[in-house]
Each structure stands twice: as C-alpha cells, then as structure tokens.
Amino acid sequence: MQTILEMxxxxxxFGGVKALNNVNFKVTAGEIHALVxxxxxxxxxxxxxxxxxxxxxxxxxxxFYKGKHCVFRSIRDSEKxxxxxxxxxxALVPYLSIGENIFLGNERAKRGVIDxxxxxxxxxxxxxxxxxxxxxxxxxKDLGVGKxxxxxxxxxxxxxxxxxxxxxxxxxxxEEDADNLLRLLLELKKNGITSILISHKLHEVIKVxxxxxxxxxxxxIETLQVEHGGINEDRIIKGxxxxxxxxxFPKRQPRIGDVYFExxxxxxxxxxxxxxxxxxxVSLKVHKGEIVGISGLMGSGRTEFAMSIFGKAYGRNISxxxxxxxxxxxxxxxxxxxxxxxxxxxxxxxxxxxxGIEDIKHNISLSSLNKISKRGIIDDDLENAAATTYRExxxxxxxxxxxxxxxxxxxxxxxxxxxxxxxxxxxxxxxxxxxRGIDVGAKYEIYNIINQLAExxxxxxxxxxxxxxxxxxxxxxYVMNEGRIVGELMxxxxxxxxxxxxxxxxxxxxx
Amino acid sequence: xxxxxxxxxxxxxxxxxxxxxxxRQYAMLIALIVIMIFFQIATDGVLLVPMNxxxxxxxxxxxxxxxxxxxxxxxxxxxxxxxxxxVAAFTAAIVGTLVINKKMDVTLALTIGLLIGAVIGSWQGFxxxxxxxxxxxxxxxxxxxxxxxxxxxxKGLTLSPxxxxxxxxxxxxxxxxxxxxxxxxxxxxxxxxxxxxLLLYVQIRNRKRKFENSREIMPRSLFxxxxxxxxxxxxxxxxxxxxxKGLPIILVILGVLIFVYHFFTTKTVPGRxxxxxxxxxxxxxxxxxxxxxxxxxxxxxMSVLSAIAGIAFAARTNSAxxxxxxxxxxxxxxxxxIGGASSTGGIGTVIGAIIGALVMGVLxxxxxxxxxxxxxxxxxxxxxxxxAVAFDVYSKTKSK
Numbered sequence: 001m002q003t004i005l006e007m008x009x010x011x012x013x014f015g016g017v018k019a020l021n022n023v024n025f026k027v028t029a030g031e032i033h034a035l036v037x038x039x040x041x042x043x044x045x046x047x048x049x050x051x052x053x054x055x056x057x058x059x060x061x062x063x064f065y066k067g068k069h070c071v072f073r074s075i076r077d078s079e080k081x082x083x084x085x086x087x088x089x090x091a092l093v094p095y096l097s098i099g100e101n102i103f104l105g106n107e108r109a110k111r112g113v114i115d116x117x118x119x120x121x122x123x124x125x126x127x128x129x130x131x132x133x134x135x136x137x138x139x140x141k142d143l144g145v146g147k148x149x150x151x152x153x154x155x156x157x158x159x160x161x162x163x164x165x166x167x168x169x170x171x172x173x174x175e176e177d178a179d180n181l182l183r184l185l186l187e188l189k190k191n192g193i194t195s196i197l198i199s200h201k202l203h204e205v206i207k208v209x210x211x212x213x214x215x216x217x218x219x220x221i222e223t224l225q226v227e228h229g230g231i232n233e234d235r236i237i238k239g240x241x242x243x244x245x246x247x248x249f250p251k252r253q254p255r256i257g258d259v260y261f262e263x264x265x266x267x268x269x270x271x272x273x274x275x276x277x278x279x280x281x282v283s284l285k286v287h288k289g290e291i292v293g294i295s296g297l298m299g300s301g302r303t304e305f306a307m308s309i310f311g312k313a314y315g316r317n318i319s320x321x322x323x324x325x326x327x328x329x330x331x332x333x334x335x336x337x338x339x340x341x342x343x344x345x346x347x348x349x350x351x352x353x354x355x356g357i358e359d360i361k362h363n364i365s366l367s368s369l370n371k372i373s374k375r376g377i378i379d380d381d382l383e384n385a386a387a388t389t390y391r392e393x394x395x396x397x398x399x400x401x402x403x404x405x406x407x408x409x410x411x412x413x414x415x416x417x418x419x420x421x422x423x424x425x426x427x428x429x430x431x432x433x434x435x436r437g438i439d440v441g442a443k444y445e446i447y448n449i450i451n452q453l454a455e456x457x458x459x460x461x462x463x464x465x466x467x468x469x470x471x472x473x474x475x476x477x478y479v480m481n482e483g484r485i486v487g488e489l490m491x492x493x494x495x496x497x498x499x500x501x502x503x504x505x506x507x508x509x510x511x
Numbered sequence: 512x513x514x515x516x517x518x519x520x521x522x523x524x525x526x527x528x529x530x531x532x533x534x535r536q537y538a539m540l541i542a543l544i545v546i547m548i549f550f551q552i553a554t555d556g557v558l559l560v561p562m563n564x565x566x567x568x569x570x571x572x573x574x575x576x577x578x579x580x581x582x583x584x585x586x587x588x589x590x591x592x593x594x595x596x597x598v599a600a601f602t603a604a605i606v607g608t609l610v611i612n613k614k615m616d617v618t619l620a621l622t623i624g625l626l627i628g629a630v631i632g633s634w635q636g637f638x639x640x641x642x643x644x645x646x647x648x649x650x651x652x653x654x655x656x657x658x659x660x661x662x663x664x665x666k667g668l669t670l671s672p673x674x675x676x677x678x679x680x681x682x683x684x685x686x687x688x689x690x691x692x693x694x695x696x697x698x699x700x701x702x703x704x705x706x707x708x709l710l711l712y713v714q715i716r717n718r719k720r721k722f723e724n725s726r727e728i729m730p731r732s733l734f735x736x737x738x739x740x741x742x743x744x745x746x747x748x749x750x751x752x753x754x755x756k757g758l759p760i761i762l763v764i765l766g767v768l769i770f771v772y773h774f775f776t777t778k779t780v781p782g783r784x785x786x787x788x789x790x791x792x793x794x795x796x797x798x799x800x801x802x803x804x805x806x807x808x809x810x811x812x813m814s815v816l817s818a819i820a821g822i823a824f825a826a827r828t829n830s831a832x833x834x835x836x837x838x839x840x841x842x843x844x845x846x847x848x849i850g851g852a853s854s855t856g857g858i859g860t861v862i863g864a865i866i867g868a869l870v871m872g873v874l875x876x877x878x879x880x881x882x883x884x885x886x887x888x889x890x891x892x893x894x895x896x897x898x899a900v901a902f903d904v905y906s907k908t909k910s911k
Contacts, residue, residue, distance in 0.1 A: 310797070311799075313796065313797060333799075333801070334796060334797060334798070334799045334800075335799040335800075335801065337799070338799040344797065346794075346797055351791070351793055351794075352791075352793040352794055352797055353794055353797070354791065354794055355786075355787055355790035355791040355794055355795070355857065356790070356791065357790050357853075357857050357858060358786065358787075358790050358857070362783070362786075362787075366783075366787055366794075366795075366798045366800075367798040367799050369780045369783060370780070373779075373780050376779050376780045376781065377778055377779050377780075378778050378779060378780060378783065380778075381720070381724060384724060385724075400727070402727075420798070
C-alpha cells in the first residue's frame with residue numbers, strides 16, 4: 001500500500017489561538033479516509049491547508065504528496081496536482097447550467113472562446129460517471145441539493161481529481177441522496193480516486209471509510225483501521241470527546257399531563273406553485289410536559305407544517321384548526337402566534353434564526369422586547385440582565401453578552417436561538433432540527449435544555465432528520481411523509497426500522 | 512473570579528482597547544476635526560469666524576435633515592430613497608403656491624406641507640413594503656413623478672418672495688433672553704451651559720450605573736478627556752453663535768430632530784425593529800416583527816423629513832423653483848455612508864450620518880472660501896466618499 005499524502009507536524013495559529021498543534025495525517029492511495037472530530041477540532045483548517053486555501057507560509061509543517069514536498073500557495077496549485085476540495089457550502093452558480101458549472105474556471109475553450117460542443121459533450125460523459133442523467137443544459141437552481149452535490153463531484157472529476165476532499169457532503173441531504181453519494185464514493189474508489197471525508201454522521205463514516213483519523217482540540221488523537229474490526233460509533237465518539245460518553249441522550253422521567261396543544265385537519269398549499277398541496281390533512285396533539293417527535297425524510301413537509309402553524313409564516317390557503325388547552329387559536333401572524341404562547345426555533349439558524357451582525361443581547365431580546373420596555377422605550381438594564389441570565393443558564397461560551405453572534409460556534413449560536421425563545425416564555429415550543437451541524441458535546445447540552453423545558457410542563461414538538469436523536473429524546477413520534485402523518489409510535493414501539501417501515505408502506509400505498 | 516458567588520466586578524478597560532474597539536465610531540469624528548483644522552489654517556481662520564459657523568449650519572440644514580431619514584432607509588437593508596429631492600421641491604412648490612399666490616396663513620400652509628409629505632410617503636411606502644417594488648425603483652419613479660408635478664405646479668417658473676414669517680424658519684433667530692447684558696447674544700450661551708451640566712450629570716450617572724451593573728467601562732482618564740472635549744466644543748460653538756446673531760431657529764429644529772431620532776433608533780422598540788430588519792429580514796419576521804409595517808413607516812418618515820427639508824430650503828433661498836432639490840438625495844446618501852452606515856443594512860447611526868453630513872458641509876464651505884471651483888469640489892467630495900467607505904471596509908476585514 002502506497003502513501004499518497006502525508007502531512008507532518010502541521011501547526012497553525014489564528015491570532016493567539018492554536019487551531020492545529022503538530023498534526024500528523026497520512027492517507028493511503030486508493031482509500032476512503034474519514035476525518036472526524038468535534039466542531040473546532042481543526043478538521044476544516046487542516047483541509048484548508050492541504051488545498052491551499054490557507055497558503056504555504058501561514059502555517060508550519062510539511063506536506064508530502066506522492067512523495068514530493070509540496071508548496072501550495074493557492075487553490076490553483078493544489079488543483080494542478082489533482083487535489084480538489086468540495087466545501088460544505090456548495091460553490092455552484094444557480095443561474096448557470098450544469099455544464100457551465102462543471103467547467104467553471106476550467107472552461108473548454110480555445111484562445112478564450114468557449115467550445116460549447118465540447119463543453120456539453122464532455123459534461124454529459126462526466127455526469128454519467130456520477131450517475132446523473134439530467135440534461136447538462138439544465139440550470140443548477142432547478143436541481144435538488146442531492147443532485148447539486150453530485151454536480152460538485154462532477155466538477156472535481158473534470159479537473160482530473162486524484163485526491164478528493166469532501167467537507168460534510170451529506171449534511172444537507174436526505175437519507176436516500178446521502179446513500180447515493182456514499183455509493184458514488186465507493187465507485188470512485190474502484191477507479192483509483194482517493195477521498196478524504198469529513199463528516200459528523202458516524203454511521204456513514206463506518207459504512208464507507210477504510211481508515212478514520214480523529215482530531216481533538218487541534219491535535220491528532222488516533223487513526224483507526226476499519227478492517228481491523230471493532231469500530232463502532234461509541235468507539236469513535238470516545239476518541240472525539242476524550243471520554244466514554246455513557247449516554248448520548250440524557251435520562252428523563254417524563255411527567256405527561258393533559259392534551260395541551262392540538263392541530264386538526266391542517267392543509268397547506270405551496271406559496272409559489274398554484275394548486276400544489278404541501279400539507280395534507282395533518283392532525284396531531286401534544287400533552288403538557290411531553291416531547292413529541294416529527295420524523296420524516298427531508299422534503300416530507302415537516303418544516304412547512306411547523307412554519308404554517310407559526311402564524312402562517314409559510315404557505316397559502318391554509319385551513320384547519322389549532323387548539324391550546326381546548327380553546328381554538330387564531331394564528332394569522334407570527335405576532336399572534338407568539339402572543340398565544342408559541343415559539344418556533346428554525347432549522348436554519350444562520351439565515352432565519354439569528355441576526356449575525358448583532359450581539360448576543362440584542363438577539364436574545366428580539367422576540368420579547370415588550371418584556372424589557374415600557375411604552376416602547378427599551379430599558380438597557382433589564383435587557384442586559386436578561387441576556388446575562390440566559391448566557392449563564394444555557395452556558396453560552398462567549399466573551400460577553402456584547403459579542404456578535406456571527407463569531408460564535410454553531411453550538412453556541414443554537415443556544416442563543418434557544419435562549420431567545422425561552423425568554424419569550426412560550427407554552428408550546430416547536431424545535432426544527434435544533435442540533436443540526438453541532439458537535440456531540442453541545443448536542444448533549446441542548447438535549448438537557450429541552451428536557452428541562454418539558455420538565456417545566458411545556459409542550460414540545462421536536463423535528464429532526466436524525467433517527468437516533470428522535471428515538472433518544474421523544475416520548476411519542478409522528479412519522480411524516482409527503483405532507484401526511486403516516487404513523488404514530490410510542491417511545492416503546494419506536495425504532496429506526498419501525499419508522500422507516502411507516503414511510504415505505506405509505507410510499508407503496510401510492511403506487 | 513475571586514469574590515466567589517458575588518457579582519463579577521466591573522471591568523475597566525485599557526485606553527488602547529477602548530480606542531481600538533471604538534475606532535470606527537471615532538474615526539469620522541476625528542476626520543471631521545482634522546478637516547476643520549485644515550480649512551481653518553487654509554482659509555486664514557475664516558472657516559470658524561462666528562458668521563461662517565452660523566452659515567455652515569444654515570447652508571447644510573437640509574442635508575442634515577435628509578441624512579437622518581436616509582439613515583433609517585439604509586438601515587432597513589441598504590435601501591435608499593432617490594425621491595427626496597423631488598419630494599422636497601414638490602412640497603416647497605405647493606406651500607409656496609398656497610402662501611404666495613393664495614395668501615394662506617403660514618402655519619396652516621406648513622401643516623399642509625407636512626401632510627403632503629406624509630401622503631407621498633404612504634404612497635411610496637405602499638409600493639415598497641406591500642407590493643415589494645425594490646426601493647431603488649419605486650423611489651426612482653417617485654423622483655420622476657414629483658419632479659414632473661413640481662414643474663406642473665410652478666409652470667416652469669420661480670415663485671418668490673415668501674413673507675417674512677416664512678423666511679424666518681431658516682433665517683430667523685431665537686430672541687436674546689438677556690438682551691442688555693452684554694454684546695453677545697446670551698440665548699446660545701445659556702442653553703450651552705445648561706446642556707453641558709445636563710450632559711455631565713447624565714454621563715456620570717450612566718457610568719455609575721454601568722459600574723454597578725458590572726459592565727465594561729472606559730478608563731477614567733479617557734472618560735474625563737472625552738467629557739472635557741465635548742463640553743468645550745459645545746460651548747465654543749455657542750460662543751461663536753452668540754457673537755454673530757444668536758441661536759438660529761433652524762438649529763433648534765435640527766437639534767430636536769437629531770435628539771428625537773437618535774433616541775428613537777437607540778432606545779425604542781420600533782427603532783430596534785429597523786436594525787433587526789436590516790440585519791436579517793427572515794429572522795426578524797420569524798421573531799414576530801411586522802417587517803412590512805416597519806418598511807412602510809421608514810419610507811413614510813423619509814418623505815415627511817423631505818417635506819421639512821424642502822420647506823427649510825425654500826425659506827433659506829426665499830423661493831420655490833423647478834430645479835430646486837436636484838441632487839439632494841446624493842448628498843444625503845453620501846453623508847450616511849461617510850458616517851459609517853453599511854450598504855447591506857443593519858449597521859449605522861443617526862449621529863454618524865450627521866457627522867458625515869458635516870464632513871461634506873465643511874468640505875463645501877471650506878473649498879468655497881478658498882475659491883476652489885465647484886468642478887473640483889465635486890471631484891474632491893467623490894474621493895472623500897470613496898476613501899471613507901474604503902477605510903470602513905478595510906477596518907471591518909481587519910477586525911475579523
């Protein structure tokens with residue numbers, strides 16, 4: 001087995017902070033090598049150094065690629081050597097076609113004039129390789145995220161990639177698309193392409209990786225060989241957090257009260273596409289002190305359902321009834337929803353949950369300004385006191401309440417969003433993917449917060465794509481598919497298999 | 512933390528840290544002072560003679576008023592209002608027609624003028640907030656529409672002169688409270704003294720409160736120095752006014768507007784909504800903020816302020832004419848950006864825009880005194896705008 005890449009004693013400082021400390025990383029030719037670690041462990045930094053995003057000279061240590069000492073001053077340098085990185089945020093231009101995107105910056109051209117014939121014929125060929133059969137003239141914006149991810153890989157193939165780096169490629173994909181992508185990685189491996197896979201989804205890592213390197217706090221902890229056996233999620237997590245995480249989900253004794261929140265015959269139409277029904281006749285109820293999960297694949301309508309209830313923030317021609325404590329609610333605006341004790345924590349904290357350029361304090365108070373103001377005038381002292389309280393209570397790691405939220409880590413940002421809604425003192429909380437993209441430690445803290453809220457007698461709706469999480473913390477689970485509730489399972493009867501069975505059966509029913 | 516469970520002690524920051532973290536706030540103020548010193552020397556002291564200080568305020572009053580409103584527009588997401596010059600001219604034309612041709616009572620005509628501003632603002636706010644026409648386009652249309660209507664009303668002619676009582680808005684002074692005491696007009700001096708004491712009291716009380724609430728406070732030396740400079744500036748300014756004709760009425764109007772809008776944007780709930788809308792519209796909507804209402808109000812407000820600016824300008828030039836207000840929008844927009852507003856929204860202050868407007872005003876005035884032609888004045892102002900924003904962008908990327 002030949003070593004294709006070796007990174008030796010890599011050290012990198014950001015300001016005064018050591019992001020990487022003497023990291024060693026070795027990849028064998030033709031393997032899929034997973035790189036795992038908590039957020040902030042240094043995975044992305046290491047890959048940015050390898051791909052030249054952080055140029056030679058800004059770090060110390062050496063990179064050997066195919067036995068040669070390499071100096072990468074820019075992405076172009078590394079790409080010339082066949083090293084291509086695909087970032088978490090896709091770098092595609094929505095209003096250009098698939099073909100144009102594949103050869104972006106790498107155009108099939110003669111003396112600056114693009115050869116469209118060649119562009120599209122080669123694009124078609126490369127698309128076949130990644131298993132896409134769409135017309136290369138299609139615009140990127142008309143593709144789903146899963147297919148866009150495949151186009152990114154096609155783009156890498158167009159550059160004659162030999163070492164492919166994927167940063168969280170499945171984070172935004174549903175189970176089916178993710179499986180598809182992993183299969184493609186195995187396919188590429190057969191063709192001799194080496195991959196480095198950064199992922200939080202450990203079951204995927206175990207499925208495809210040949211070796212796994214664990215980083216923690218900017219240092220290499222260990223490299224595990226999957227073929228040696230004995231590798232499971234707990235083993236990896238132990239390496240990532242440095243201790244045995246006995247229980248990934250904190251224990252709780254549910255004290256479930258009466259039915260508190262109820263939705264009846266909820267129907268929602270797509271706001272853009274005339275006549276397309278997104279939510280079909282959904283009814284559900286939540287008891288006091290109960291955590292109710294909504295499980296389902298991405299695109300099953302969970303978010304649309306939640307947002308349409310939250311003051312009709314999504315959809316049109318909404319019909320149905322919402323009851324709280326037996327009384328019917330009128331929820332036409334977000335303000336009405338908040339006044340009636342609802343809170344909705346969005347799945348996308350960056351674009352819809354937080355104001356990045358503002359500080360922690362302003363974000364926490366945003367939906368409760370009436371609590372800290374008199375006759376429309378804000379009382380600074382009250383606002384500071386509230387922010388300070390929640391910063392401590394939720395353990396938001398920051399320099400002060402005056403730190404801008406865009407400079408916080410994902411986990412701490414999520415805590416700010418939660419703080420904002422807890423401060424609003426809702427009776428019913430809808431949490432949409434509250435732990436997406438955050439590390440194991442922060443997840444545990446957030447589960448604790450959610451348990452605490454249930455303990456206080458609040459009714460909680462918990463939406464998540466991660467089945468283990470839904471199973472771990474919910475008392476009862478609704479399964480959603482194609483805008484319908486297709487199953488309801490008590491904690492005892494719920495399992496990954498039973499949930500998937502509900503989805504599959506409902507799919508079969510349609511055909 | 513040594514005192515265990517007790518409240519953490521207030522943190523006194525170092526001088527260097529305080530200056531660094533407030534760099535962007537101070538930068539333009541320092542630039543303004545530097546520009547003033549430069550012209551004071553270059554004009555052999557003419558810039559700051561009492562008459563010219565008064566003139567500076569009178570000349571720039573309309574830009575200052577517009578810059579306040581434009582700040583709010585820009586805060587909502589980098590949106591600008593191109594129609595302000597036309598709306599100002601339109602209001603002036605109507606008020607002029609009422610007062611000069613129809614001999615209407617001035618107070619009544621002014622009230623009608625403000626109402627017209629509100630009606631125009633509702634019209635533009637409706638298209639922008641509820642029909643979601645991009646503000647750039649909606650106000651470009653407004654710019655054409657109201658310029659056209661101004662011409663129609665004035666029939667292409669200049670209306671003049673306004674009655675004395677109307678002109679007073681921009682050229683009158685508050686009477687001397689102690690007329691026979693000294694050669695100086697005592698009104699500005701008394702007001703400056705009172706406001707100095709008030710400022711001293713408020714600042715010291717705030718510092719104490721911050722200290723008690725364990726917040727960061729700046730070192731005492733810097734605090735004292737800052738207070739002395741501000742109080743000195745207020746009193747010297749008042750002295751200059753006193754030595755000329757006293758306190759201009761328009762300055763009182765300006766002072767009230769600046770105070771009210773500064774308070775509105777920093778201390779009130781609707782003010783916070785404007786920042787939230789510009790910072791992240793989706794997040795604002797999902798936090799229960801009626802962003803349409805906010806946007807509507809901001810453009811309504813802008814047109815009312817445009818009406819005030821139009822009236823002030825008409826009173827100063829003692830006329831209403833078809834081309835009046837041409838280019839006002841650009842002055843106001845430039846003032847906001849020089850004053851540190853972000854072109855993507857969510858960042859900016861009323862005080863910053865005022866400083867920006869003063870920078871432009873002093874540049875205009877200083878260069879005019881030096882006898883520099885208006886061609887070069889415009890070129891230089893363009894460079895200043897570019898440099899100010901470049902500095903802003905640079906300091907932002909550096910702080911990352």
